[in-house]
Amino acid sequence: MTGSLAGVLAADITPGEHxxxxxxGLTLNIDTIYTSVLAGVLVCLLGWLVVRQSTSGVPTKMQIxxxxxxxxxxxxxVQAVGHDVPPxxxxxxxxxxxxxxxxxxxxxxxxGHHPEYLPPPTADTNLTFALTAIVVVSYVYLGVKRKxxxxxxxxxxxxxxxxxxxxxxxxxxxxLSLSLRLFGNIFAGGIMLAxxxxxxxYLLPVAATFNFVWKLFDSxxxxxxxxxxxxxxxxxxxxxxxxxxx
Amino acid sequence: xxxxxxxxxxxxxxxxxNNFLIxxxxxxxxxLVFLVILWFLYKKVLPRIYAMLEARLETIRLQxxxxxxxxxxxxxxxxxxxxxxxxxxxxxxxxxEEAQSEGAQILEEYRQRAQREFExxxxxxxxxxxxxxxxxxxxxxNELGELAFTLSEKIVxxxxxxxxxxxxxxxxxxxxxxxxxxxxxxxxx
Numbered sequence: 532m533t534g535s536l537a538g539v540l541a542a543d544i545t546p547g548e549h550x551x552x553x554x555x556g557l558t559l560n561i562d563t564i565y566t567s568v569l570a571g572v573l574v575c576l577l578g579w580l581v582v583r584q585s586t587s588g589v590p591t592k593m594q595i596x597x598x599x600x601x602x603x604x605x606x607x608x609v610q611a612v613g614h615d616v617p618p619x620x621x622x623x624x625x626x627x628x629x630x631x632x633x634x635x636x637x638x639x640x641x642x643g644h645h646p647e648y649l650p651p652p653t654a655d656t657n658l659t660f661a662l663t664a665i666v667v668v669s670y671v672y673l674g675v676k677r678k679x680x681x682x683x684x685x686x687x688x689x690x691x692x693x694x695x696x697x698x699x700x701x702x703x704x705x706x707l708s709l710s711l712r713l714f715g716n717i718f719a720g721g722i723m724l725a726x727x728x729x730x731x732x733y734l735l736p737v738a739a740t741f742n743f744v745w746k747l748f749d750s751x752x753x754x755x756x757x758x759x760x761x762x763x764x765x766x767x768x769x770x771x772x773x774x775x776x777x
Numbered sequence: 778x779x780x781x782x783x784x785x786x787x788x789x790x791x792x793x794x795n796n797f798l799i800x801x802x803x804x805x806x807x808x809l810v811f812l813v814i815l816w817f818l819y820k821k822v823l824p825r826i827y828a829m830l831e832a833r834l835e836t837i838r839l840q841x842x843x844x845x846x847x848x849x850x851x852x853x854x855x856x857x858x859x860x861x862x863x864x865x866x867x868x869x870x871x872x873x874e875e876a877q878s879e880g881a882q883i884l885e886e887y888r889q890r891a892q893r894e895f896e897x898x899x900x901x902x903x904x905x906x907x908x909x910x911x912x913x914x915x916x917x918x919n920e921l922g923e924l925a926f927t928l929s930e931k932i933v934x935x936x937x938x939x940x941x942x943x944x945x946x947x948x949x950x951x952x953x954x955x956x957x958x959x960x961x962x963x964x965x966x
Contacts, residue, residue: 557802564806571814578822585825587832597826622819630814652807657800661807665815711798 549655550648560655567652570633574626601625607763611770617673620769627662628762631713634658635754638720639746653757654718659710666765667706674772682772701771709764716757720749914958921954 549560581593590598604624608616631653638651652658674682686698723745730738929947 554802559806560801560803563803564810567807567810571810574814575817575822578818582822582825585829587829587836590829590833594826594829597822598830601823601826602830619815619819622815622823625823626811626815626818629818630811655803656797657803658807660800661804662811664804665808665811 560657562650563652563655563657566637566649567634567658570630570637570652573633574629600628607766611766612773623669624762624766627765628758631761632755632758635717635757636750639750650721651717653713654721656710656714659714663706663710670769670772673769677773705768709761713757713761716753720753917958925951
């Protein structure tokens with residue numbers, strides 16, 4: 532049985548397998564696109580509802596969550612880049628957190644198809660690379676704006692000298708680890724669900740329990756933790772970009 | 778292409794990319810999708826959240842200030858009450874001391890007045906006694922003179938025969954009576 536399971540896993544669970552379409556000669560992962568749009572719409576809809584019901588009196592629970600997250604992001608941002616905070620930076624951290632969280636939560640709804648019709652879009656490197664690209668462009672922009680040519684120059688003049696290659700290497704490793712960490716964790720969550728689904732029929736009650744427990748763990752713990760880590764590291768990289776060498 | 782058509786796409790349209798680490802055109806779409814979400818949250822959601830937060834903070838600040846003012850007012854009233862109480866106690870103490878002092882003064886005055894009256898009365902009594910004594914002395918002397926006269930008359934009539942002896946007896950008697958009156962007058966004064 533182990534051999535056959537391994538065979539199925541090898542055949543069915545592979546990264547980069549998506550519903551695709553060719554548009555003007557370009558390949559589009561349609562499932563990633565519409566699930567990310569769905570997550571985005573949900574985030575915006577929730578934001579709109581919170582704003583519509585928002586009050587300066589006793590806030591609703593969702594308003595409390597939105598306020599708490601925005602305040603927490605602001606605190607981290609101020610700690611990282613100081614008090615001269617660009618106005619778009621807190622919204623960036625806030626949007627990353629909620630968008631990634633909702634993307635991750637889509638793993639809760641399996642369609643049972645192969646490939647899944649509603650996969651978490653964060654299990655596609657196209658999305659994680661896209662988010663990372665926005666983050667990298669933003670922190671490089673802020674770093675250059677604050678430090679000018681020293682933003683790059685500092686990498687080569689840092690002391691002790693051993694730090695110099697590490698700093699240069701970080702420019703590649705940080706974005707890669709940021710995007711692949713998110714991708715790996717969410718993709719692994721999907722693999723776990725697939726493995727549970729592959730359990731034989733006579734283990735159906737066990738499989739159903741495993742499925743539920745794993746989803747609870749995945750959505751309740753891993754999804755928010757990964758969303759938090761991505762946002763937090765983003766803010767941290769902004770801090771690295773503007774910090775002065777002493 | 779509709780979502781239904783997409784979902785109903787045949788398996789042959791799923792594609793396994795050569796390397797999942799190499800992004801395709803989806804990357805550009807995802808960048809745009811996220812930028813739209815970021816714009817919406819940045820422009821439409823967060824400003825309102827911040828405005829509500831600011832308004833709530835302002836309300837809390839005002840309530841805090843009001844509470845602070847109320848506390849200060851209560852503290853001021855408490856201080857005024859304490860001060861008034863202390864002042865009243867001081868006033869009561871002062872009045873008590875004044876009353877005690879006045880009482881002592883009045884007592885002293887009455888005592889002095891009583892002493893003075895006593896002395897005046899005593900003096901008046903002494904004077905009256907002296908006058909009365911003098912009157913008694915005078916009356917006694919007159920009466921004694923009459924008695925002496927009567928006695929001498931008896932003696933003269935009775936014993937003319939012992940002329941010399943009788944005269945001596947009368948003189949001794951008169952001298953004896955005068956000395957007794959003199960001693961009594963000295964004792965009275």
